[in-house]
Every structure is written in structure tokens, then in C-alpha cells.
Amino acid sequence: MSIHKRYLGIILVLALSLAASRRGFAASPSVTAVLSNSETAVGETVQLEIKVSGANSANVPQEISIDGLQIQQTATSRQFEMRNFDVSSSVTYNYTILPLRSGKFKIPSQTVRIGNDSLRTPEFVLNVTSGSSGSAGATQRGQAAPAASASKLAFAELVVAKKDAYLGEMVPAEIRLGFDPRAHGRLEEGPELSGQGFTTQKLQQPRETMETIGGRTYQVYTFKTAISPARAGKFEIGPVQAKAVVLLPRRPSAPRINRPRSPFDLFNMDDPFSDPFFSDPFGSMGERTELPIRSETATLNVKPLPPNAPQNFSGAIGSFSMTVDAKPKNVQVGDPITITATVSGRGNFDRMNGPALEDEHGWHKYPPSSKFKQDDDVGISGEKTFETVLAPNEKKTAVPPLSFAYFDPVKENYVTLRSDPVPIQVEGGAAPAVAAASAASVVPAPTPATPAPSAKPADILYQLNDLGRVRSFARIYARSTFWIAQLVPLFVLLGFSGWKIRRAKIDNREARRVAGLQQESAELLRKLRRSKLSPQEYFSNASRVARVKTALAKNIDPNAVDAETVARTFDLDENERARLRTLFERTDELRYSGTGNGDKALARDDREEVLNLLESLRA
Amino acid sequence: MRAAIYIASLLLFVIGSPVASAQASPQFAKANQEYAAGDFNAASRDYEELVRARQDTPNLFYNLGNAYFRKKDFGRAILSYERALALDPRHPEAQANLRVARDEARALELIPTELEHLLSLATPNQYAIAAAIAFWICTFCVVAAMFNQARRRGLIAMSILSLSIFAASVFATWKLSRGKNGAGLAVVTAENADARLATADSANRVLTLPAGSEIQILNQRGDWIYAALPNNLRGWMPAKSAEQVQL
Numbered sequence: 001m002s003i004h005k006r007y008l009g010i011i012l013v014l015a016l017s018l019a020a021s022r023r024g025f026a027a028s029p030s031v032t033a034v035l036s037n038s039e040t041a042v043g044e045t046v047q048l049e050i051k052v053s054g055a056n057s058a059n060v061p062q063e064i065s066i067d068g069l070q071i072q073q074t075a076t077s078r079q080f081e082m083r084n085f086d087v088s089s090s091v092t093y094n095y096t097i098l099p100l101r102s103g104k105f106k107i108p109s110q111t112v113r114i115g116n117d118s119l120r121t122p123e124f125v126l127n128v129t130s131g132s133s134g135s136a137g138a139t140q141r142g143q144a145a146p147a148a149s150a151s152k153l154a155f156a157e158l159v160v161a162k163k164d165a166y167l168g169e170m171v172p173a174e175i176r177l178g179f180d181p182r183a184h185g186r187l188e189e190g191p192e193l194s195g196q197g198f199t200t201q202k203l204q205q206p207r208e209t210m211e212t213i214g215g216r217t218y219q220v221y222t223f224k225t226a227i228s229p230a231r232a233g234k235f236e237i238g239p240v241q242a243k244a245v246v247l248l249p250r251r252p253s254a255p256r257i258n259r260p261r262s263p264f265d266l267f268n269m270d271d272p273f274s275d276p277f278f279s280d281p282f283g284s285m286g287e288r289t290e291l292p293i294r295s296e297t298a299t300l301n302v303k304p305l306p307p308n309a310p311q312n313f314s315g316a317i318g319s320f321s322m323t324v325d326a327k328p329k330n331v332q333v334g335d336p337i338t339i340t341a342t343v344s345g346r347g348n349f350d351r352m353n354g355p356a357l358e359d360e361h362g363w364h365k366y367p368p369s370s371k372f373k374q375d376d377d378v379g380i381s382g383e384k385t386f387e388t389v390l391a392p393n394e395k396k397t398a399v400p401p402l403s404f405a406y407f408d409p410v411k412e413n414y415v416t417l418r419s420d421p422v423p424i425q426v427e428g429g430a431a432p433a434v435a436a437a438s439a440a441s442v443v444p445a446p447t448p449a450t451p452a453p454s455a456k457p458a459d460i461l462y463q464l465n466d467l468g469r470v471r472s473f474a475r476i477y478a479r480s481t482f483w484i485a486q487l488v489p490l491f492v493l494l495g496f497s498g499w500k501i502r503r504a505k506i507d508n509r510e511a512r513r514v515a516g517l518q519q520e521s522a523e524l525l526r527k528l529r530r531s532k533l534s535p536q537e538y539f540s541n542a543s544r545v546a547r548v549k550t551a552l553a554k555n556i557d558p559n560a561v562d563a564e565t566v567a568r569t570f571d572l573d574e575n576e577r578a579r580l581r582t583l584f585e586r587t588d589e590l591r592y593s594g595t596g597n598g599d600k601a602l603a604r605d606d607r608e609e610v611l612n613l614l615e616s617l618r619a
Numbered sequence: 620m621r622a623a624i625y626i627a628s629l630l631l632f633v634i635g636s637p638v639a640s641a642q643a644s645p646q647f648a649k650a651n652q653e654y655a656a657g658d659f660n661a662a663s664r665d666y667e668e669l670v671r672a673r674q675d676t677p678n679l680f681y682n683l684g685n686a687y688f689r690k691k692d693f694g695r696a697i698l699s700y701e702r703a704l705a706l707d708p709r710h711p712e713a714q715a716n717l718r719v720a721r722d723e724a725r726a727l728e729l730i731p732t733e734l735e736h737l738l739s740l741a742t743p744n745q746y747a748i749a750a751a752i753a754f755w756i757c758t759f760c761v762v763a764a765m766f767n768q769a770r771r772r773g774l775i776a777m778s779i780l781s782l783s784i785f786a787a788s789v790f791a792t793w794k795l796s797r798g799k800n801g802a803g804l805a806v807v808t809a810e811n812a813d814a815r816l817a818t819a820d821s822a823n824r825v826l827t828l829p830a831g832s833e834i835q836i837l838n839q840r841g842d843w844i845y846a847a848l849p850n851n852l853r854g855w856m857p858a859k860s861a862e863q864v865q866l
Binding site for chain 2: 334364366459460461463464466467469470472475476477489493496500504
């Protein structure tokens with residue numbers, strides 16, 4: 001098997017060698033070129049592929065100079081193909097074209113030198129439109145300068161929505177971190193927004209998108225937050241700092257002097273992705289490198305709030321609306337009414353206090369509770385619901401208006417929202433305390449977790465002069481007397497069980513006695529049917545059968561049975577009585593006189609007569 | 620057997636009823652006189668002494684509640700009325716005055732659950748007695764069924780019914796004992812006590828409770844208690860700001 005394999009390997013090597021030797025005699029080299037797209041937009045790249053077949057290498061231009069286009073060779077790949085032992089090879093040169101402006105561009109024919117031969121590629125026309133490529137807008141947003149161009153692997157960007165803000169106002173902000181997808185960037189620390197004089201909302205989970213910035217694709221993580229200035233004045237926000245780990249190709253030990261500059265290397269720095277590692281990632285290993293990322297700072301001009309704030313202004317800044325409702329609307333004096341005020345809009349909900357009651361006279365007010373339902377990621381937009389419990393101390397027809405003041409940074413003035421009075425009906429009159437007390441069966445109705453709603457009695461009831469019986473707070477099952485009391489039914493149960501068991505035993509003894517008598521009777525009858533018994537034995541057994549049968553019928557001792565008892569028990573006629581008496585007399589006679597002793601057998605007719613008599617004894 | 624059940628039931632009810640009788644106390648009469656004379660401080664002092672002497676009667680707590688009410692100490696007044704009702708849930712005067720005191724104090728109440736409300740037809744003690752009776756009836760029926768073949772079917776049906784009543788009564792007892800009026804019930808005695816998110820005076824406030832408000836103590840850590848509050852809230856309160864109803 002191994003010999004066969006060896007031969008097969010030799011044959012394969014020879015075939016390949018032959019094919020390789022024939023390569024020189026193969027078809028002459030040829031060149032083809034393909035443009036990935038003839039239509040594109042400014043900033044969007046297209047690929048140009050020049051394929052040289054029939055050659056291992058070729059001399060192609062590293063750069064193609066066209067005004068308005070930046071064309072750079074980015075990768076080279078080689079293919080080998082074997083058909084019927086005919087090996088062919090080709091080499092493909094990839095160019096990336098970055099349009100810098102719109103227009104119709106002609107990519108002229110390029111010369112490709114293969115040895116002494118010189119071949120030319122076809123000519124191409126590329127239409128570049130001015131359509132937006134996401135990068136342009138993205139980098140212009142906010143005030144922070146885009147950092148994408150400064151670093152080629154990753155960038156950080158701080159986008160603040162406003163240049164001017166008021167003290168305490170919530171200003172939306174975005175932190176954007178972009179990574180070249182080929183670098184497989186992973187965030188290790190941050191991002192952190194440094195600076196003084198403002199507070200920020202907690203950063204939410206980032207949104208991940210792919211964006212093209214400066215003709216280059218980035219994986220962008222966008223963190224949303226909001227900045228709230230804590231003091232007036234002009235101050236810097238940021239920079240945003242983060243630390244990421246990226247994958248970089250290993251640098252060759254020898255310097256690459258002849259390698260041309262990357263088209264994206266705007267600052268004449270090395271573009272690590274020009275490295276062949278990225279066109280042939282299995283050719284060498286990459287290394288993970290920690291990369292600090294830092295954004296530009298943003299400037300925010302913070303103005304103080306105007307001085308003429310309304311009395312009930314509590315610091316709310318934004319744009320809000322308010323709705324008010326009251327429930328229930330038909331109550332007694334002293335009953336609680338829940339006032340629900342919902343403030344919705346956009347602003348600093350965290351500094352917002354509830355609306356104030358304009359006229360608190362005649363009302364008892366409890367501290368309000370609030371809950372916030374946000375509509376966005378950072379809590380700038382949403383609705384905050386304030387629930388206040390009011391109890392009317394007197395008759396009322398409406399819940400007084402509620403007012404809520406805030407500062408509108410757009411209008412640059414204070415706004416006071418005022419609700420309409422909510423009509424309600426408050427029944428007056430307090431139920432007298434005596435009435436409540438006299439109704440002994442009245443159990444306080446379950447009330448909501450609010451002040452006790454009830455008709456307010458005039459006064460408490462009288463003192464009691466009887467001290468009454470001492471009671472325990474402990475539950476009955478926690479007292480020893482309860483468990484001791486359980487012994488009573490337990491003992492009753494045990495007594496009942498014992499009595500029942502004894503009865504069963506007695507019943508069992510009686511049954512055994514009856515069974516013994518029945519057995520004895522049957523045994524004696526069997527003996528009587530035999531002919532070998534002496535007259536004494538025969539009559540003795542016969543009278544015994546009569547006694548046993550009578551004992552079974554009357555549940556008495558067989559020894560206490562005489563002829564008369566048998567006759568009465570079985571209600572015998574005169575003839576049977578006479579025969580029975582004769583039987584008992586003969587028995588006594590034979591037993592006590594001894595005249596019947598001997599082996600003289602009893603006549604058959606006599607035996608039959610006795611047997612018939614005994615069998616007739618049935619209750 | 621029927622007679623045995625009757626006897627057992629009677630005994631259990633006797634056990635369930637108050638076992639001790641307070642002697643006529645001169646101090647109680649004296650306190651009442653002080654109250655009638657308007658000396659509510661002295662009256663409350665004397666009532667408290669009787670409480671310390673473990674003369675725990677509903678009427679004593681009721682009178683004590685009245686004395687505190689007159690002193691405008693609504694928290695302790697409500698606490699005393701609650702104690703009177705814990706000893707005698709049907710005490711009509713305590714029920715009436717408790718409502719008055721709560722109105723005055725604007726005290727907050729805990730909400731009993733729907734199930735608790737349904738089960739409040741009887742007290743936990745009554746449910747416990749019902750459970751005991753049902754248990755013994757069930758046991759007697761099972762034993763009788765073992766000895767009596769003729770009535771076995773009826774006895775087994777009776778034992779199943781009794782067992783069901785036993786289970787329901789045990790559940791009701793357990794539920795009420797852990798519910799709003801269970802052992803953890805306490806009344807806020809401090810004025811406007813703050814319930815907080817953590818065991819620190821500087822922690823965020825959950826709710827401000829007027830004196831007399833009900834809470835249910837869930838846990839205690841040092842000088843702080845963790846309690847279920849009205850409005851379905853929970854928070855930490857200083858232990859000295861509330862007193863448990865059951866002594």
C-alpha cells in the first residue's frame with residue numbers, strides 16, 4: 001500500500017514538473033481589467049482589478065494619477081490552476097479608487113510589462129456623483145472636530161447638540177467611537193467624558209453601525225448621554241477618552257523603503273493596512289496592541305437663568321405640558337382624593353418638583369409621590385406623573401388649580417402651566433361617634449393606603465369601668481393550653497379504639513366456639529352412620545349431637561341441654577318428642593346401668609330411626 | 620362517637636376562650652378617676668403601669684388609647700386601640716375610637732390583600748379551633764371506618780370533608796398570621812417618621828409617615844427596622860419610631 005502511494009506521489013511530481021516545464025510553452029500572457037462599479041459617489045470607493053494571466057509577476061503601476069481620483073494599489077493575489085496536467089498561473093492587482101470630487105472621469109489604459117512584453121489594459125469611465133456619503137454629515141455634526149482623520153485604526157468623537165445652554169438645562173450629547181473593522185477593535189476602558197462644571201447622565205448601551213468616513217469604513221459605537229451644566233460660564237467638555245485593543249500586522253524586521261505611501265495616510269504616516277498581511281492574512285500573524293483613543297473637546301457657553309423666576313419654579317428647564325385629574329370625584333369630608341398631575345415633554349425631569357396647589361385652604365395635603373416614564377435613552381424626553389393625596393376638611397366643589405412653572409430655553413423665558421379646577425362633590429357632615437360604636441358588627445372597611453376615609457365623628461367614646469378579663473396576644477396555637485387540650489380527644493380516640501378492638505376479639509372467640517361445636521356435631525353424625533359402634537357409644541353420640549345442635553341454636557352450653565330443651569328448641573311434635581326422650585333415656589340407661597355393654601350391634605332400623613330424628617333437628 | 624366529638628369541641632372552645640380573669644384593680648379605677656378629672660398624664664401613667672403588670676385586657680388598652688388621644692398623642696392612641704383590637708377584634712368602642720384617631724392623625728393604613736379581606740370573616744384563633752376540630756373529626760372518622768364495615772363509605776366521605784376543612788383552616792390561620800394584622804404589625808409613634816432607602820439618616824426618603832400609620836415589620840438590623848409601608852412601599856425606619864402592636 002505504501003509502495004503504491006510512493007509511486008503515485010512520484011507520478012504526481014513528474015506530472016507537475018512536466019506541466020511546469022510546459023508552462024513556458026503555454027499560451028502567451030494576457031491582461032484583463034475590471035472596474036467593480038462605473039457609478040459611485042464622492043467618498044465612496046470602487047475597486048479596479050487588473051489580472052495578468054500566464055505570468056508569475058508583472059510590472060504594474062503602483063499609482064494611477066488622475067485629477068479628482070485617488071487610485072492606490074492595495075493588494076496583490078496569485079492563482080495557480082491545473083487542467084489536464086496543464087498548469088496556468090495568474091496574478092491579480094487590486095486598486096482602490098477614492099473619488100475626491102464629482103464628475104465624469106476617464107481612467108486611461110495602463111501599461112503592464114511582463115518580461116520583455118508590454119500589454120495594455122482597457123480604458124474605463126467612472127461617473128462620480130456628489131451624493132452624500134454618510135461620513136461627511138457625521139463628521140460635521142456638533143462642535144467637536146472629527147478625529148477620524150487623525151488616527152487610521154480608531155477615532156473618538158464628541159458631538160454636543162448645542163453651543164449655548166442655560167444653567168441646569170439638559171443638553172443631548174453623543175460619544176462616537178469608530179474602529180476599522182479589519183483591526184477587530186475591542187473597547188477595554190471607557191469611554192469617559194472628562195471636564196468640570198457639568199454632570200452627565202449614565203452612558204447607555206451603545207448603538208453599533210457601519211459608517212464610511214473619509215472614504216473609509218468604520219464600525220462606529222454611539223453612546224448617548226446628556227450634559228447638564230452646573231455653573232454658568234464658558235467651559236470645555238471633554239475630551240472623550242477610551243482605551244481599545246486592536247489587531248495590527250507584525251512589522252517585518254527589514255525596513256520597507258520602497259513601499260509607497262497609502263492613499264489614506266493623509267498625514268504621511270504609515271497605513272498599517274497597506275501591509276500584505278491584510279491581503280494575505282494567513283501569511284503572517286497579527287499582534288494585539290492597546291490603543292488609547294481621544295477626541296477633541298467641545299465648548300459650551302452656559303448662561304445663568306433669568307432672575308425673574310416665578311415663586312413655584314423648582315428648576316425645571318425644557319418644554320412641557322401638563323394634565324390634571326382627580327379621583328374620586330364624589331367624596332365625604334375627610335375622604336382622600338388622589339390628584340394625578342402628568343407633566344410631559346422634554347427637559348430635566350430629574351430636577352422637577354410636582355405642581356403646586358394654588359389654594360390649599362380647606363385641604364389637608366400629603367407628600368406627593370412621583371414616577372417617571374422616559375421616552376428616550378437618556379431620560380430627557382418622557383412624562384412624569386405626580387400623585388398627591390388631598391383630603392377636604394370642608395365642603396368643596398372643585399379641586400383648586402395646580403400650577404407648574406418651568407424655564408423654556410427656546411423662548412428664553414419662564415412659563416407657568418395652570419390646570420383647570422377639577423369639579424368634585426364633597427358631602428359634608430360627620431357621622432357621630434356613637435353611631436359608629438353602637439354598630440358592633442361594623443368592621444372597618446378595607447381602605448386604600450391613604451388616610452383613613454370615614455365620616456369624622458365629633459369625639460371619641462367614653463371610658464370603660466370594667467377592666468375585663470386578661471387575654472394573651474399570642475395566637476391560640478402558640479399557647480400550651482391549646483396543645484394540652486388536644487390530649488382530651490386523643491384519649492377519647494384511644495379509648496374508642498381499645499373498646500372496638502376488644503369487641504372484635506370477643507366476637508372472634510364466640511365464632512371459634514360455634515365453629516368447634518359445628519365440627520363436633522358433624523363428626524359425631526359421621527360416626528353414627530358407621531355400623532360398628534356399640535349401642536352405648538351410639539346412643540351417647542346421638543344424644544350429644546342433639547345437645548350440640550340445640551346449643552348452637554340457642555347459643556348455650558351443650559352440657560346443660562336435656563330432652564325437653566331440645567324439643568322446645570326445635571318445636572318437635574309428640575311423636576318426635578317421645579322418640580327423643582327414649583333416646584336420652586337409653587343413653588342414660590346404657591351409660592349408668594351397664595346392661596348395654598358388649599359388642600352386640602344395634603339393629604339397622606334402630607339406627608336409621610335415630611339418625612332420622614337427629615337430622616330432623618333444624619332450627 | 621358523636622358524643623365524644625361534642626365533648627372535644629366543647630373543650631376546645633373552652634380552651635380557646637380567655638382563661639384568666641383580671642381582678643378588679645384599684646389602680647384601674649384610680650386611673651379612670653384621673654381621666655374623668657382631666658388629668659390625662661396621670662391616667663395614662665397608671666394605665667401604663669397596669670400594662671407593665673401584664674394586665675392585658677382590651678378595656679385597659681382602650682382606656683389607655685383614650686388617655687393618649689386626649690393628650691393629642693395620636694400615634695400612641697392608635698397603637699393602644701390596635702392593641703385592644705388585637706386582644707378582642709370585635710371590641711366596638713375600640714373600633715369606633717380608632718377611626719376617630721386615624722382621622723385626626725391623618726394616619727396611613729396598610730392595605731389588606733383581597734384574600735386577607737375574604738378570610739377576615741373569622742379571627743386566626745377561630746380558624747385554629749376550627750382546624751383542630753376538623754382534624755379530630757377526620758381522625759375519628761378514619762378510625763371508625765376501620766372498625767365499621769357497614770358505614771365505611773359515609774365515614775370516609777366525612778373524613779375527606781373534615782380534612783378539607785382542616786386544610787382550609789390551617790391555610791387561613793397561616794395567611795392571617797402573616798398578613799396585615801399579623802405579628803409584624805406596628806404603629807408609627809413618632810411624628811412624621813421618615814422611611815428611607817437605606818439604614819442611614821442621609822439615605823433617600825421613601826415616604827414620610829404621620830404618627831399612627833401602620834407598618835409591617837419585616838426585618839430588624841440594629842436600630843433600624845425594615846418594614847412594608849402603606850402604598851406598597853418598603854423602607855428602613857428607626858426602630859424607636861414605631862412600636863409593635865402585639866406585646
